[in-house]
Amino acid sequence: MSAVIEVKHLSKDFKEVKAVDDLSFTVEGGQVYGFLGQNGAGKSTTIRMLLTLINPDSGEIEIFGSNLQNHRKEILRQVGAIIERPDLYKYLTALENLRIFAAMSGVKISERKLMDQLAMVGLVERAHSKVKTYSQGMKQRLGIATALVHDPQLIILDEPTNGLDPQGIADVRNLVIHLSKERKKTLFISSHLLNEMEFIADSMLIINKGKKVAEGNKEALLNPASTEVELITDDKEMSVRRIKETKWGDYLVEKGNSSGNILLAIKKELIPELNRTLVEKGVNVVSLRPRHSLEDFFLSLTGH
């Protein structure tokens, strides 16, 4: 599969706050790509730059192989998105909202197809109700319908399960799986809830304070054999210095590591060899263990 989104060295400052800091990543076609980070990590700013709502200070965005700045209209015609809350015209009905956003996307869609879209998100019986009478979950589902109404190839969902009850979350999850597996869409989904992504994402990018702290496919990130090893010693600074003197220095995870402990990105099988080196170098090892859950990994990287 070719790259659908390719972001290179993207940065954005808001006055003195670095919202996005030299971020690069690639999303392959047909993937469900999880974009993870705590609130305020820079997810929404990145998504807004992908949708041309915010101008980057530097960096480059290519979508479908074309530069976003130069081919904005052609690209956005194939993109559907929910950005943060699913705010729609409350004084209009669901059908009217859908009709408007279909027209804004440059496609003519029959009334029957619009109703099909509403049926897909379970709102066909409320098609003629004004949105102001909708619950949060219904608004969220309608937001998804408006994002999909023009049958885009790339779907960007920013925190799509925010405010939903467990059933609503399960519905969104099933819809994402359906869009990915049955309709072969590429989905770029941001969330601060890792457990959601574990179910649906093929690949993930984790950011913290605007910077990338990890990227890879879910299996690789979840697989304890290929994730990270946490080292606790009696003297962290000295230990880091000693590690840097060896080949293991290349595997130190420093960027975004605010866990307070030493992290090394190595396979589980290499732990004995690492331990031998540490002992030889006079490092007093208190604990040396692999990270075996994505949640742990995520928390260790983001420092929460």
Added chain:
Amino acid sequence: MLQLLQIEIYKIFKRPRTYIAFAVIGAIIFLIQIGLKFGGKEYVSMLMGAMNGIFEVPPGDILNGYFICFFILNLLLLHVPILVALIAGDMISGEANMGTLRLLVSKPVSRTNLLLVKFAASVFYTLVLLLWVAILSLLVSILIFGTNSLYVPKELEANIMSESDVLWRYFAAFGFSAIGLITVAAMAFMFSVFADNSIGPIVATVCVIIVFTILTQMQIPFYDETIKPYLFTTHMLGWKGFFYVKGVDGETVKGSINNFSAIVKSALILLAYSAAFLFIAIWYFRKKNILS
């Protein structure tokens, strides 16, 4: 573009608040017409009192549909801009406030086109509102009060137009007023681009109109040369020029306008203001980060 314009107009006229302006105008004009129907002759006598001995016209002849319309426009055209600001000042900021602006801007429509379409929709609303004013103030007044010659008092003189020489002047005056109201719409629209809630742009527009109108109406010679010629509110009164006529031997020259070049100049200044407001709005919006 046409489809986008239809969408914007549809959105404007689906909002209940849009009809507030129509209801307000309807109520004011109705009250004026009722008041003048039952106490109009006394009012006209009082109005013409200053010209006693110069004109001997029965108040009943003066009080006709054309005069009522002039009276209404004189009162109303200073206040209609506030009603125009209610919608034009909400066009972008209202979308930002609702959270729908980010959806619109992420669609495959250029920001310039989006802004032009929204401004065109504001203009459409302004014209429909003006048409409503025209129907109520001219058509309904003619139906209630009938037609006759139009007497337009100006200081210690009166401009008198024969019955057959009036209607075209109203069409021209409404056309000119449209230009003036579009200028106000453009200003409110420009303010709305800078804000993320509707109150700010609407209040800002109303404040500018109030301050400029006060300056326009101040009878201080210093301001006559220095400030007034540059205020758009000064030029918005240009519609009255269509009712100031030329006279020969005390008789009105039919179809004449006393100072047509002044009207044209005012119209051009208003158009220049509109273009400048729109240009600033587009310039800013094109580089604006949408954070709402």
